[in-house]
Amino acid sequence: MKTLPTSGIRSWFSPWRLLLIAIVVVALALLAKRIWFTPPPPPQVATAPVTKADVEDTVLATGTIGAAKLVSVGAQVTGKVERLHVALGDTVKQGQLIAEIDALTQQNNLRNAQAALKSAEAQLRSRQAALKQAELTAARLRQLVAIDAGSRSDLEAAEATLSTSRADVAVQEAQIAQAKVAEDTSKVNLGYTRVTAPMDGVVVAIVTEQGQTVNANQSAPTLIKLARLDTMTIKAQISEADVPRVKPGMPVYFSLLGDPDKRYETKLRAVEPGPTTLATDTSTTTTSTTATAIYYNGIFDVANPDGKLRINMTAQTSIVLAQVKDALTIPSGALGARDTHAGEGRYKVRVMAGGRIMEKSVRIGLNNRVRAEVLEGLAQDEQVVTTEAKVGAVSANNQRGGPPPMF
Structure with missing residues (x-):
């Protein structure tokens, strides 16, 4: 049997070769530990705390502001307007002389x-x-x-x-x-021939100027338009899907396009029985060949002491159907499936605690599809899972385990 010379064995086990072998062994050990012995990463989720807040369910509508009372002051005789005693924006009293006709x-x-x-x-x-x-x-x-x-x-x-x-x-x-x-x-x-104001109000329009001739035989000519602006009436268009839920007396608030931060609050006075197109509808049948949206006017009044509200302004209106104050709430997106076995109003909610996700059954009250009122099952500051990140596919070896690959 042939043996290696002592010098050859020493060259084979040289320090550099042994160091290289040690590095390879350590790398393989670390790789094996990472693949087979590293615990799975914690779930990647987005959470939100259980907090106290006000919750309200509202119907949104776009309204148009009008005067509580608007009168067209006209002439009942034919002739030339000799004198016009008012100007645009003037405040007049009932019985005050407005115009003189020849x-x-x-x-x-x-x-x-x-x-x-x-x-x-x-x-x-x-x-x-x-x-x-x-x-x-x-x-x-x-x-x-x-x-x-x-x-x-x-x-x-x-x-x-x-x-x-x-x-x-x-x-x-x-x-x-x-x-x-x-x-x-x-x-x-x-x-x-002496036209007087029928009520207290503000001149909001001058239709006929001084010197013009009016003909009362053909029509009822309008000289000015007089409005009471201390109280304004808003007509908000409510869709036919929301009308059954809306009742007179419900709270209403609105804001203006030019001043969205100021909120005006009042109560709904009435809902018109006919749609907004009824006054201009000349058809005799109730069927329509084209699909059109149907709206009904909700009417409410608001005081206007400072005159900021003007005729034909747009009011972004919210009609409050229900509301709760200072309630425990969670995002509506955190609600899972209905827990029908636990009772009405029960939902399953996932909660993050100690790095783990657990499922709880909670009872929900008012839910406006943005935030939901929590009646039972959660405490303040608990973290509920709103969304979970999707994890990519895991390698087949990692799924089934087994011995490390042979090199």
């Missing part, structure tokens, strides 16, 4: 009516005198006929004349009544 035509009509009345009164006096004469003639003939000194035919003619005179007086009295009505109408029309 009154010459109305003054002439009044004079004609007064003259006609005087003429009718004069004719009445004439008919009354004729009646008096007929009464005297008939009375005298009756006396003569009674002593056979007069003709009966003359008496009959006198009686007929008397009846005719009485009828003429009655006709003339009716004509006087008509003349008085015409005079009163002319006075009213003359009064219409």
Whole structure:
């Protein structure tokens, strides 16, 4: 048997070769420990704490702000606007003079009516005198006929004349009544040439300028628009899906597009029974060939003491269906499947504790799909799992275990 020389054995076990072997062995040991003996990493999840907060369920709607009362002040007579006594933005009182319309035509009509009345009164006096004469003639003939000194035919003619005179007086009295009505109408029309404010309010629009001619025979011309702005009325469009849940008296709050941080609070006054398109709908059938969204106006009022709310502003409106204050809440996304076996309103929720995930059954109250009220099952500051990161596929050797690969 051939043996290696001593010098060859020493060269084989040289320090450098032994160091290299040791490094390889240590690397293999570390690799084996990492593959077979390292515990699995903790689950990669996103959590959220159980916190106290207010929860409310709302119906969102877009509303349009209008005046509580808006009146179009028009002219009831035809003529030129001689003077306009108000300007845009003026505050006026009820009965205050707004405009004067050329009154010459109305003054002439009044004079004609007064003259006609005087003429009718004069004719009445004439008919009354004729009646008096007929009464005297008939009375005298009756006396003569009674002593056979007069003709009966003359008496009959006198009686007929008397009846005719009485009828003429009655006709003339009716004509006087008509003349008085015409005079009163002319006075009213003359009064219409001075247009006054029907209520307290603010001039929000000037429709007819001074010097323009208005024609009341063809339409009812509008001079100005007068509005009460101390209280505003908002009409918010509520979708047909939300209308069954909305009731008058529910709390409402809204904000303006130009001032989203200020919140105005009030209560819902009414919900219109017909859709918003009812006033302009000319169809006679209830079916529609096109699918259109249906909305109903929810109406509510709000005080406007500082005048910040203006006509036709847009109001981003929330109608509060239900709300709870200072309740334990979790994100709605943390809710798992319904736990029907544990009772109504029960859900399964995963909770992170001590680096481990456990499942709990909790009872949920108000849930607005953003945050949910916790009634039972969780304590404040517990961490609930909202999402979990997906882990990539693990190697087949790591899944089934077994001896390390042979080199």
